[in-house]
Amino acid sequence: MQPSLNGIRRLSNVLSWGCIFFVAVFPLLGIAYWLTAAPPELAAGAGLSPASVLTVAPWQRALGAAVTLIPLLMLSVGLFHARACFQEFARGAFFTMKTVSRLRRFAGWVCASVFFGFIARASLSVLLTIPNPPGQRSLSLGVSSDQLFTLFIAGMVWLIAAVMTRAAAFADDGTGKLTAHP
Numbered sequence: 001m002q003p004s005l006n007g008i009r010r011l012s013n014v015l016s017w018g019c020i021f022f023v024a025v026f027p028l029l030g031i032a033y034w035l036t037a038a039p040p041e042l043a044a045g046a047g048l049s050p051a052s053v054l055t056v057a058p059w060q061r062a063l064g065a066a067v068t069l070i071p072l073l074m075l076s077v078g079l080f081h082a083r084a085c086f087q088e089f090a091r092g093a094f095f096t097m098k099t100v101s102r103l104r105r106f107a108g109w110v111c112a113s114v115f116f117g118f119i120a121r122a123s124l125s126v127l128l129t130i131p132n133p134p135g136q137r138s139l140s141l142g143v144s145s146d147q148l149f150t151l152f153i154a155g156m157v158w159l160i161a162a163v164m165t166r167a168a169a170f171a172d173d174g175t176g177k178l179t180a181h182p
Contacts, residue, residue, distance in 0.1 A: 005092065012089035019083035023076045030072050034065035039128075046124040047140030053128045060131075064124055071117040078109030100164040107158035114147050114154070 034042070040050030042064065056064075085102035093099055118141075125140035132138075 009090045009092070012086040016083045016086040016090065019079040019086065023079050023083075026072045026076060027069055030068045031065050034061050034068060042124075042128060046128055047121055047142045048125055048128065048138055052132070052136070052138055055131070056128065057131065060127055063127055067120050067123050067127065071113040071120055074109050074113035074116060078106045078113065081105040081109065095164060095168045095170075097165070097168050100161045100168055103161040103164065104158060107154045107161060110154040110157075111151060114150050117147060118143065 033045075037045070039053045039056045042056055043050050043053035081102045085099055085106065088094075088096065088099040088102065122139060122141050125138050129137040
């Protein structure tokens with residue numbers, strides 16, 4: 001059964017507002033986490049053993065929040081592009097270059113967020129263990145299944161947008177033939 005145009009428009013509007021919600025909430029949650037989390041929680045989040053971080057100075061919390069915000073802000077930029085895409089869908093513009101461009105930008109920013117998340121985690125492990133005596137400082141490197149899955153989904157969205165680019169070129173061409181557009 002094919003979804004109705006009105007149903008697609010309604011869901012697109014809901015998802016558009018959902019993007020705004022997450023753009024507002026993600027950074028606030030990241031800051032709140034760094035202001036309130038106990039040292040063992042912060043250590044675990046950076047891939048460290050809970051015992052490796054006994055205290056966290058205010059400067060470490062501020063810098064940790066800033067480092068954490070970078071991938072969250074990248075994700076927020078991606079969500080702004082997704083929102084613009086959903087707004088186009090709500091207007092009935094499905095196969096336009098503007099729509100697929102926004103979709104590709106969303107996928108790109110999600111990838112950037114994940115890649116910077118790898119760097120952020122390593123940076124946070126160093127940041128949290130700097131005050132430790134020599135020999136008890138750490139650098140934690142790791143990749144989670146969530147990060148890999150997010151990259152996989154972003155790659156799928158990127159590819160779907162590339163296919164939609166072909167459809168948009170076909171729709172704009174008017175000749176009925178697929179043309180070679182980059």
